[in-house]
Amino acid sequence: MLNLRTIERKHGYNFAFLDENTKREVRRKTLKAVAIPGHQVPFASPELPIARGWGTGGLQVTMAIIGPDDVLKVIDQGCDGGVNAVNIRKLLVKTTGVRTTFATGEATIVQTRHRIPEEKLRADQILVLQVPIPEPLRFVEASMAKTREMHAEMDYSRMWVFLYENIVKWGEITIGARYPSLVNGRYLIDPSPIPRWDVPKLHMADTLFLFGAGREKRIYAVPPHTSVEPLQFDDVPFRVEDFAGRACLRCGATGTFLNEIFDGRGGKLYVCSDSYNCDAVKAKREGTTDGGGQ
Amino acid sequence: MNDLLTVHGLCKNFLLHRQHDAKLLTGCSDVSFSLKPGEFMGIAGPSGAGKSTIIKCIYRTYLPSEGEIFYRTKDGREVDLAAAPERDIISLRRSEMSYVSQFLKVIPRVPAVDILAEQLVARGWRPDGARERAREYLQMMNIDPSLWDTSPVTFSGGEQQRVNLARALITQPRLLLLDEPTASLDAETKKIVVQALLYLKKQGSTMIGVFHDSDVMRRLVDRVFTMTGGRCRSITRMQEVV
Amino acid sequence: MAAANDAFVLRVNRLTKRFGAGCPSCYALTGPAGETNICPRCGSIVACHDVSFDLEEGEILGIVGESGSGKSTLVRCLYFDEEVTDGEAFLAAYGGGRVNLFAATAQKKRHVRNHLMGMVYQNPLLGIKPHFTAGGNVAEKLLTADIYNYAGIRTRAAALLTRTEIPRGRMDDFPAYFSGGMQQRVQIAKALANNPPLLFLDEITIGLDLSVQARVLDLVKEIQRELGIAMLAVSHDLGVIRMLADRTAVMKNGRIVELGLTDQILEDPQHRYTQLLVQSML
Numbered sequence: 001m002l003n004l005r006t007i008e009r010k011h012g013y014n015f016a017f018l019d020e021n022t023k024r025e026v027r028r029k030t031l032k033a034v035a036i037p038g039h040q041v042p043f044a045s046p047e048l049p050i051a052r053g054w055g056t057g058g059l060q061v062t063m064a065i066i067g068p069d070d071v072l073k074v075i076d077q078g079c080d081g082g083v084n085a086v087n088i089r090k091l092l093v094k095t096t097g098v099r100t101t102f103a104t105g106e107a108t109i110v111q112t113r114h115r116i117p118e119e120k121l122r123a124d125q126i127l128v129l130q131v132p133i134p135e136p137l138r139f140v141e142a143s144m145a146k147t148r149e150m151h152a153e154m155d156y157s158r159m160w161v162f163l164y165e166n167i168v169k170w171g172e173i174t175i176g177a178r179y180p181s182l183v184n185g186r187y188l189i190d191p192s193p194i195p196r197w198d199v200p201k202l203h204m205a206d207t208l209f210l211f212g213a214g215r216e217k218r219i220y221a222v223p224p225h226t227s228v229e230p231l232q233f234d235d236v237p238f239r240v241e242d243f244a245g246r247a248c249l250r251c252g253a254t255g256t257f258l259n260e261i262f263d264g265r266g267g268k269l270y271v272c273s274d275s276y277n278c279d280a281v282k283a284k285r286e287g288t289t290d291g292g293g294q
Numbered sequence: 295m296n297d298l299l300t301v302h303g304l305c306k307n308f309l310l311h312r313q314h315d316a317k318l319l320t321g322c323s324d325v326s327f328s329l330k331p332g333e334f335m336g337i338a339g340p341s342g343a344g345k346s347t348i349i350k351c352i353y354r355t356y357l358p359s360e361g362e363i364f365y366r367t368k369d370g371r372e373v374d375l376a377a378a379p380e381r382d383i384i385s386l387r388r389s390e391m392s393y394v395s396q397f398l399k400v401i402p403r404v405p406a407v408d409i410l411a412e413q414l415v416a417r418g419w420r421p422d423g424a425r426e427r428a429r430e431y432l433q434m435m436n437i438d439p440s441l442w443d444t445s446p447v448t449f450s451g452g453e454q455q456r457v458n459l460a461r462a463l464i465t466q467p468r469l470l471l472l473d474e475p476t477a478s479l480d481a482e483t484k485k486i487v488v489q490a491l492l493y494l495k496k497q498g499s500t501m502i503g504v505f506h507d508s509d510v511m512r513r514l515v516d517r518v519f520t521m522t523g524g525r526c527r528s529i530t531r532m533q534e535v536v
Numbered sequence: 537m538a539a540a541n542d543a544f545v546l547r548v549n550r551l552t553k554r555f556g557a558g559c560p561s562c563y564a565l566t567g568p569a570g571e572t573n574i575c576p577r578c579g580s581i582v583a584c585h586d587v588s589f590d591l592e593e594g595e596i597l598g599i600v601g602e603s604g605s606g607k608s609t610l611v612r613c614l615y616f617d618e619e620v621t622d623g624e625a626f627l628a629a630y631g632g633g634r635v636n637l638f639a640a641t642a643q644k645k646r647h648v649r650n651h652l653m654g655m656v657y658q659n660p661l662l663g664i665k666p667h668f669t670a671g672g673n674v675a676e677k678l679l680t681a682d683i684y685n686y687a688g689i690r691t692r693a694a695a696l697l698t699r700t701e702i703p704r705g706r707m708d709d710f711p712a713y714f715s716g717g718m719q720q721r722v723q724i725a726k727a728l729a730n731n732p733p734l735l736f737l738d739e740i741t742i743g744l745d746l747s748v749q750a751r752v753l754d755l756v757k758e759i760q761r762e763l764g765i766a767m768l769a770v771s772h773d774l775g776v777i778r779m780l781a782d783r784t785a786v787m788k789n790g791r792i793v794e795l796g797l798t799d800q801i802l803e804d805p806q807h808r809y810t811q812l813l814v815q816s817m818l
């Protein structure tokens with residue numbers, strides 16, 4: 001039995017804020033989630049110094065898996081400087097004292113809101129995603145009891161009809177983010193509000209992806225080397241966002257996910273969504289080596 | 295024995311359940327006769343003598359109470375229509391046995407030509423071929439071509455009865471059961487019906503018919519089975535009756 | 537023909553459905569003899585008991601009976617909407633007709649239901665979703681049967697809806713705004729979408745105008761003739777049964793009291809209850 005009194009309390013808090021029993025609970029549920037790829041596992045989701053709905057699911061997963069030797073990167077919509085990212089990073093640093101980085105390649109844990117970094121992630125890294133609505137079927141079925149039954153029986157016909165009617169109405173599937181995807185040929189997941197651009201990165205990746213939904217009290221996972229297939233009709237294939245002919249205004253990169261910015265004069269500007277990647281490309285182009293960091 | 299149909303000791307009773315008791319009515323009792331292929335037998339007798347009962351027992355609309363009704367099928371098997379499983383009856387009705395009542399019962403809205411064609415389509419005909427043949431039969435029955443594509447529900451009684459008969463004749467049944475097919479028809483229409491039945495007889499069909507009209511009967515049947523009170527009084531050659 | 541019973545599409549064997557805990561005398565004390573399906577000892581409802589029949593390829597079997605006779609429960613059990621208490625059912629198209637469907641797992645049952653069965657409920661809104669388009673409803677049935685080609689689904693849905701007389705222009709409208717008869721026809725189109733060898737019809741003409749009723753029956757009859765689908769048609773209306781069914785089973789207090797050729801049931805009813813039913817016909 002773990003003796004709580006022996007735990008070293010550095011900053012007046014237990015390491016990573018959560019007490020050890022809570023962390024163990026989250027870890028157990030995370031392990032279960034990894035064991036059943038795509039299946040939503042309920043967990044306790046206690047109160048945190050951040051309001052629910054502001055990334056507490058991802059935060060708890062990170063708190064449960066982080067150790068003193070980890071290197072942490074936190075991003076919000078691809079940006080290391082977003083308010084949400086800064087606050088979460090500060091909380092984690094204050095309660096763990098771990099080293100943080102902007103460099104994707106240096107991090108061992110990346111907690112993220114609504115993006116997966118452009119740089120390909122490795123097997124020794126874990127990506128923790130903050131999830132507002134874990135249930136992919138929520139929009140087609142309001143009852144949670146019913147959606148659980150649908151998952152159990154792998155009855156995703158309503159989601160399919162939703163996609164069918166989307167095509168009928170708009171000529172194509174108009175879902176921008178949260179594209180419903182089938183994990184390991186079994187469970188349908190909401191991959192969190194990442195753009196369609198990022199969905200293929202989940203498929204057969206080297207990295208472990210953990211999804212935490214604090215308000216909804218659900219954890220689910222995509223383990224490494226697991227298939228993640230966006231729902232698509234045989235003859236209407238899934239497409240990612242099209243940025244053909246556009247490049248980042250700042251770093252000049254093509255082939256990255258671009259944010260659309262209005263210039264106030266009726267025109268549109270495009271810049272990289274992944275701020276570290278943008279910095280790195282820009283530095284490389286300008287011949288400097290500083291690619292971000294602290 | 296190369297009889298097509300052999301009825302042996304056929305009895306039909308109706309047990310009517312009532313509030314506190316039940317009442318037993320007799321439809322027909324101890325009816326026996328046999329028919330050779332191609333023969334046409336008429337059943338005669340006063341109202342309530344049980345004429346229709348026999349026909350309905352053969353068609354199994356009535357469940358016979360006693361006796362056997364042996365029918366020799368096209369492929370040479372002997373089937374007891376009184377006891378055969380319902381499915382066998384349905385299959386025989388679809389392939390070689392037809393029944394014509396006094397009234398035309400059809401789904402409203404279906405045009406006359408389709409009512410006939412339907413019979414052939416159910417037997418595996420192609421729809422266009424079936425409709426072609428259906429038109430020939432409507433023509434034969436002297437139904438005005440302007441009526442072919444309307445529902446017989448709107449037809450006159452005589453026209454309805456001719457459609458009813460045509461529906462049975464178009465399938466060229468091996469055994470045709472007729473329950474007063476000429477009742478309430480005018481002389482002209484009767485003539486058409488008689489001709490149609492004679493034509494079918496020439497094709498080799500075996501028929502049993504209940505007729506009120508002795509004139510029609512004389513022109514059609516080979517033998518007459520006369521009934522009173524549910525029993526057979528006599529079976530005679532047609533010539534002797536006249 | 538001699539071995540007609542080997543050609544079944546559906547075989548039901550001693551199906552029993554009881555609501556309630558039950559007691560040893562439930563079956564003895566209920567049924568047409570006692571004119572009740574509520575067990576006087578324990579209060580359980582015996583909705584169906586000892587129901588057996590075969591359904592052959594291309595055949596329409598009618599099931600008549602008053603409200604509460606158990607006819608709808610029977611169909612709901614066969615479509616797995618209700619769990620049976622006892623009994624067996626075999627589908628020729630599943631496991632060679634030798635595997636008891638009721639003993640299958642929920643997932644297998646769903647597969648059977650999606651691939652081998654169609655259902656038309658009394659209330660169209662039980663069978664279709666008013667907030668999916670008419671085409672979407674048909675698509676749903678195709679998608680559950682693992683057909684994932686958008687153009688293919690579209691073509692098939694259009695063909696089925698045309699077949700059931702829904703104008704092509706209404707295909708992408710919501711059935712919530714359709715008349716009852718149109719909703720029923722959308723439901724029939726949906727039920728037919730996966731080309732099932734077996735179709736259940738549960739009081740499909742209730743609540744429809746007479747003219748609309750006739751059209752729906754026409755449609756069912758035509759479909760049966762064209763596609764040779766075996767159907768189980770439940771109705772309390774003998775007129776409907778006469779128009780549709782080759783054979784008819786009469787149910788009373790959860791039991792089949794008489795099963796025979798439809799014209800025989802109507803013209804020479806044997807059982808006391810059937811006679812009453814036929815005499816009550818308008």
